[in-house]
Amino acid sequence: MDHFATVPTGIGGRQVKSIKEIMRASAELNAEGVHIGGSDRESNHSYGDAYESLFPDRSAIKLVMEVGVADGSCLLAWRDIFPNALIVGMDIHPSDKAHGERIEFHIGDQRSKDDCERAAAGRQFDLIVDDATHLIVDTLLTLYWLWPSVRPGGLYVVEEWPSPDPARITTLWPQVEIINTVGPFGGVEPLVIFRKSYTGKWVAD
Numbered sequence: 681m682d683h684f685a686t687v688p689t690g691i692g693g694r695q696v697k698s699i700k701e702i703m704r705a706s707a708e709l710n711a712e713g714v715h716i717g718g719s720d721r722e723s724n725h726s727y728g729d730a731y732e733s734l735f736p737d738r739s740a741i742k743l744v745m746e747v748g749v750a751d752g753s754c755l756l757a758w759r760d761i762f763p764n765a766l767i768v769g770m771d772i773h774p775s776d777k778a779h780g781e782r783i784e785f786h787i788g789d790q791r792s793k794d795d796c797e798r799a800a801a802g803r804q805f806d807l808i809v810d811d812a813t814h815l816i817v818d819t820l821l822t823l824y825w826l827w828p829s830v831r832p833g834g835l836y837v838v839e840e841w842p843s844p845d846p847a848r849i850t851t852l853w854p855q856v857e858i859i860n861t862v863g864p865f866g867g868v869e870p871l872v873i874f875r876k877s878y879t880g881k882w883v884a885d
Contacts, residue, residue: 699735700728702760727839730859730871731761734835741765741806745799745829747790747822748812752778759783765806770799791818796825804831809839816842823874836874 697705735741741762749755752775758767759782769778770788778785788795790812808830810822819838830836841849849856849872856874863869 697760698728699732699761702757703728726862727871730861733859734873738762739764743803743805744768744807745770745805746809746811747826748810749775749778749785751775752785754811755783755785756780768799770795790822793825796822800826800829803829804834805829806831806834807837808835809837811839814840814842827876830876832876832878834876836876838872841870841872
């Protein structure tokens with residue numbers, strides 16, 4: 681049994697689905713169990729427990745953004761994970777599934793300052809996730825463009841960081857948070873978390 685199989689919340693200890701369960705349900709697998717569509721956060725990757733540890737109170741999250749949403753299944757998953765949040769997505773391609781209640785979608789390029797700022801629309805996000813090209817230059821540009829849109833105390837998370845060597849990450853950001861997860865080929869895959877301090881700096885207070 682998974683440690684986070686159920687998470688008690690609300691009056692009477694009502695049980696809700698764990699983040700891992702929601703992410704698993706958002707994947708499309710073939711008869712052999714191979715990922716063929718949808719979100720791959722718990723099919724090709726193992727991010728569920730890591731996100732669970734970052735958000736002990738999911739109901740407190742009000743505004744989430746993801747850059748690089750593919751078919752939009754990830755936005756539907758975030759909507760289930762954070763029941764009180766508006767979920768904003770941006771991708772260079774149209775998305776069939778990125779619509780519905782509490783979903784907002786923008787066509788845009790992560791490398792474009794104008795596109796990033798248009799999607800953020802001056803708002804302050806509790807969580808921004810980069811799951812786009814996974815190229816180091818693009819990753820750093822998007823972080824630079826969208827960092828002002830992370831609220832104090834909020835998180836900016838990079839999935840599939842272009843370099844698997846944590847030493848390279850911590851050389852630039854000594855106090856960055858890294859959660860090691862299991863990658864699609866069984867190796868270590870760092871989930872890189874930038875937590876904005878209440879003074880607006882790159883590192884936690």
